[in-house]
Amino acid sequence: MSFKPVNINLFKIQLPLSALLSISHRVSGIMIFFMVLPVSAFILNIIAENEAAFISFFELYNSSTFLRTFVLFNILIFEYHVIAGIRHMLMDFHLIAETLTASNTSAKITMVLFVMIALLTTLWVI
């Protein structure tokens, strides 16, 4: 069979907000699996060793902006995944109407909620 090109140029294809939300929800899920969970398990393993390890970890945590930013980044990914996931579950239970307007509105509400929670988390961590 001869070569036939396929037009999938994501820069040229318009996607509604709900699509971007769904795609980023999946990306955040992959990041949780490969980054957030291993990092959390690693940190828990360190601080649960003994009291001295716990204290020295938090001394490092309080002094290192990089470490705090990294932890914040991980928390934000998790929060985003949970919030966007709740929207998906509400849609699966037909609690959000299956119309374009309802879908776009719920996507906007999800984004606003995430930004608010992200700001509060940032203030708390940094």
Place this chain on the structure above:
Amino acid sequence: MIDVNIYRYNPETDKFPYTQTYTIKKPEKDIMLLELLNILKEQDSSISYRRSCREGVCGSDGMNINGKNGLACITPISQAIKKNKIELRPLPGLPVIRDLVVDMTEFYAQYDKIKPFLQNETQPPAQERLQSPADRDKLDGLYECILCACCSTSCPSFWWNPDKFVGPAALLQAYRFIADSRDTKTAERLEGLSDPFSVYRCHGIMNCVNVCPKDLNPNHAIGEIKSMLLSNKKKENIIVSDGLG
């Protein structure tokens, strides 16, 4: 003047597809995009696209217009134009035969899979199988699909699994027969869709609803199929547990 960027690919002369820009005087009337393409074809007869009825009924001229799938014959240029530019590309996800013409084999194979015809093994009555007005109303918003493929080719799940995921167009038709009170193969139809790919690859991103030129809602039909599959599973589990108990 407006710029019309058209995706070009001729398998006999081109190794790879490219975009060709045609600059054309903006028509005085707000004509449909298909008319604009016809004007361009008079300038350059090598441009290829499908078209037939020119009134949004045959579904032949589905294409990607400025990033959004639609029918060229019912899209006015005033709606398509952005910053004096119109970009026309073939429907995404399907192999390109030439310019804006795509190979729809995979799309029709999925349509074929859902058995798009009424199945009823009972003796047919002398005249016709009757339906109550309420049952008939259930088919509104389902039977109007013209199979233009705008929805399925705007769906990322269909791009990645065109052979396994049935796609919004065919699923809308699947639900059209599942919801039909005259069809007696509902259980078999649902069984045929119960694998992890056929229906469950839909994550409700609503692109299909966003692009449908007939304003249909495949996402709602898919939601209904998912709910029916779930309640069927529940019933099966109850029967199994009753049998064991």
